[in-house]
Amino acid sequence: MKFKNFQVVPKMIFGRGSFVQLDEVLAAERKHADDFVVFVVDNVHQGKPLESRIPVKSQDILLWVDVTDEPTTVQVDGLTEQVQKFSHKLPVSVVGIGGGATMDLSKAVSLMLTNEGGSAKYQGWDLIKNPSIHHIGIPTISGTGAEASRTAVLCGPERKLGLNSDYTVFNQIIMDSELLAGVPTEQWFYTGMDCWIHCVESLEGTFLNEFSRAYAEKSLELCRQVFIENDPNKDDKLMMASFMGGMSIAYSQVGACHAVSYGLAYVLGYHHGIGNCIAFNVLDEFYPEYMDEFRGMMKQHKIQLPQNICKDLPDETIAAMVKVTKSMGPLWANVYGDSWQEKVTDEMLTKLFRRI
Structure with a gap:
């Protein structure tokens, strides 16, 4: 009998107000002056108080995402292309801030930056070959379990199916329940x-x-x-x-x-x-x-x-x-x-x- 050997989130911060530590967490990943971070953020927070609290540096890229519809492989590939056009370097981290759909998009982008061929190619189980970019999940609504899971669920050309892989699991999560305020x-x-x-x-x-x-x-x-x-x-x-x-x-x-x-x-x-x-x-x-x-x-x-x-x-x-x-x-x-x-x-x- 072969037992499952699976990856879990190695680092996590839990507690009201803990979002403030994101900058400190990212500082540990920034080794050079031109190291940059990709922020993938639900656009429901655009123009809201949380926007001003996101520790975006001048060299970083902030991608507002619309998750009115279910996330798709086309959306992931478009976001990945934006990052690749932004810099010839790879980012030191991808940060997903939002609900399950936004966190899944950030997971998928972190994977597609190091795995060629488009995200639809990797819908299934254990198809990802190369480790992802360091990525951080920060839920602003709770329930999906995306912060803990080994999948990034996407609607592709043939079906809705996740990028199921140990490499999909976040390297770090920050669970700050203050961020849940105001959810309908x-x-x-x-x-x-x-x-x-x-x-x-x-x-x-x-x-x-x-x-x-x-x-x-x-x-x-x-x-x-x-x-x-x-x-x-x-x-x-x-x-x-x-x-x-x-x-x-x-x-x-x-x-x-x-x-x-x-x-x-x-x-x-x-x-x-x-x-x-x-x-x-x-x-x-x-x-x-x-x-x-x-x-x-x-x-x-x-x-x-x-x-x-x-x-x-x-x-x-x-x-x-x-x-x-x-x-x-x-x-x-x-x-x-x-x-x-x-x-x-x-x-x-x-x-x-x-x-x-």
Whole structure:
């Protein structure tokens, strides 16, 4: 039996106000006067107080990114080209500041600066050949676990799939819960539910082990304190739940909900958080013990999910979603085991999508 040998984030800073230490962290990477840093920042922060706090030096490049839509391989390749045109040198660090989509973009750019051929070439598992540029993740919304994960999820020419690699893992993360202030309620809920769903899929999967269980159970406990008990320290708790939820799937895998949501995202453009919630809401046969809790949290926070979005779609649109969802082999293996292909049929997935 061969055991998984995976990379974890080697350095992390946690605590309210810790963002101020970013300049100090970057100073350790800057060895020469012309060493530069690439900042990849969600444009929602443009013109806001956080912008003035980003420690950009005169030789650095700041890239504002629009994550209104799901991040794509085309977007990554465009950002990479901007950096390459900016300097003949490689940067000493790439810093991602934002939610999961922004952090995934920064991860992908750090990889594409040292791996040729465009990011679509590396969608899959362990296809990256060369180590990335040093990269730092700083979440300003919590739940995706992107700060902890070994993937950068992108929509490519054929499907939505991550750049899954040990080289994808951040070299450093800074978790400052002060940065979560002002997140709209629906976005806060949908992104937080991504974390909750990570834990459910980990705990209910065939890949479950005590490593994954320990992180998933604690993360789930924290999520309940945030979304059910409204704990006064809910920002700190959600930030830790997000990290631990990401760790829970690092030694296991996500499951049916993520597989279905990838189809929704790729074909219909739904963002990851709301896509997961839409998918989870019809997966009673997969996760029956958790449905009442999920729907109770939606009711508590007055969340109304879109209804009947796939009911009357053309057959070819449903078929496109089925194709993407069915291609997620490792996710379905976590649901059903090695015999997953016998159960994950076009007919089964078509019926499932028609219920959404």
